[in-house]
Amino acid sequence: MRCPFCANEDTQVKDSRPTEDNSAIRRRRSCNGCGARFTTFERVQLRELTVLKTSGKKVPFERDKLERSVTMAIRKRPVEEEQVERMISGIVRQLESMGESEIPSETIGKLIMEGLEQLDKVAYVRFASVYKNFREASDFEDFVSELADHEKQ
Structure with a gap:
């Protein structure tokens, strides 16, 4: 794994553990070059x-872009990082389990809207x-x- 600070490819894993929802492995690393x-x-x-x-253009799905969109919506809201991570992982799993390799952007937007509605109304x-x-x-x-x-019903 390349160091994001100095680009050195000699890095070392110091600690590995599953994330709270067991959807990923979190690894703490250190760079042998700069010590970061x-x-x-x-x-x-x-x-x-x-x-x-919607324009017809096809682009690769980027989880990071999904995370940035949600992070902007929840900025300065009382939402725990773990809740956001669970929501994003759930959306990605839903997208991957749809069985389609091409996903309309509207589908992704609707899934985000559903998740944010449950998480925080202001972010929604x-x-x-x-x-x-x-x-x-x-x-x-x-x-x-x-x-x-809708909430009154």
């Missing part, structure tokens, strides 16, 4: 996934504002009133 310490994660990948964008609205392309304050008002109506 860093963490890597080893996960099972069932199949190569491709995202089919934040993500929805980007996903549904809100243009005006009235878009937020409409969405939040629909959410409130």
Whole structure:
């Protein structure tokens, strides 16, 4: 494993343990070149996934991009990192188990929306504002009133 700080390829595993949900192995490493310490994660990948964008363009699925989107939505919210990791791992498992190698971006967005709705309502609205392309304050008002109506049922 290459050191992210100095690019030295001589690194050493200091500690390995499963993540809380047993979906990955967390490894603490140290670089023999610069002495820096860093963490890597080893996960099972069932199949190569491709995202089919609404424009028709196909791009490789990137778990990191999914994590960044969710992290932006939950920024400064009282959500534990483990909860987010479980949600993301669950979404990835769902995508891999669909049996399709090409996944429409809308499907990924819907799964994120479902996960965030259960995790944190504010993060859910934040993500929805980007996903549904809100243009005006009235878009937020409409969405939040629909959410409130849904919760009353």
